[in-house]
Amino acid sequence: MFLCARRIDINTRFGLPRIIFMAIVTTIITFLISYEIMIYFSDKQITDQHFFLFVIAALLLYPIHKLIHLIILAPYYKHIKKKRLSKRAWIPIYNLYINNPINKYYFCLCLITPLVVITAACIYLGQAFPEYGHYFMFLLALNAGFSVMDLMYLKLILFSNEGKYIEEHCTGFNILNKYDHPTDRHFN
Numbered sequence: 595m596f597l598c599a600r601r602i603d604i605n606t607r608f609g610l611p612r613i614i615f616m617a618i619v620t621t622i623i624t625f626l627i628s629y630e631i632m633i634y635f636s637d638k639q640i641t642d643q644h645f646f647l648f649v650i651a652a653l654l655l656y657p658i659h660k661l662i663h664l665i666i667l668a669p670y671y672k673h674i675k676k677k678r679l680s681k682r683a684w685i686p687i688y689n690l691y692i693n694n695p696i697n698k699y700y701f702c703l704c705l706i707t708p709l710v711v712i713t714a715a716c717i718y719l720g721q722a723f724p725e726y727g728h729y730f731m732f733l734l735a736l737n738a739g740f741s742v743m744d745l746m747y748l749k750l751i752l753f754s755n756e757g758k759y760i761e762e763h764c765t766g767f768n769i770l771n772k773y774d775h776p777t778d779r780h781f782n
Contacts, residue, residue: 600756632727648733663705674691675692696759
C-alpha cells in the first residue's frame, strides 16, 4: 500500500506564465552560449542551406523529446495515460503521465534522459557538420527550453526526503511511501 507523503503541482506552484518565461530565457541563454562556443572551436563558414529541413527538425523536436520519455518508461506502458490539453481538434497537444508508482530514481532518470540524449546528439552533429552547427545549437537550446519543466520536477523530487516512489497525474505528481498493510504481515 502506498501513502502520499507530498503532492506537487508545478503549474500551481510557479504558474504557467512564469514557466514559459523561464523556458524562453533558458532557450535564449543556452543558444547564445552554445553558439559562441561552437564558433570559437569551428573554422568553417556557416551556411543557411537546408533551412527547410531545420524547420522540420525544430517542429519534430518536442515529439522526439516526449518519445524519449516514453522509451524510458516502456516497462510501464500499461500504466501510461494521456489527457488532451487542446480543445481544438487540429492541435494535437497531449499530456502523458503514468498513474502507477515508480521508483523515485527511475523517474528522475526518465526526466533527465531527453535533455542528455538530444544535447549529446546536437553537439556530435554540430562537430560532424560544422557548417550547420548553428542549426544544431538552436535545436540544443530549444530542447533545453523544453526541459525546463523536467528540471523543475527533478529538483523538487531530488530535494524531497519524504518518499521513495513517484506517481504522476495530469496535474502534477505525488511522492509516495510504501507501507505494509497490517493484514499482509505474516507473524510466526
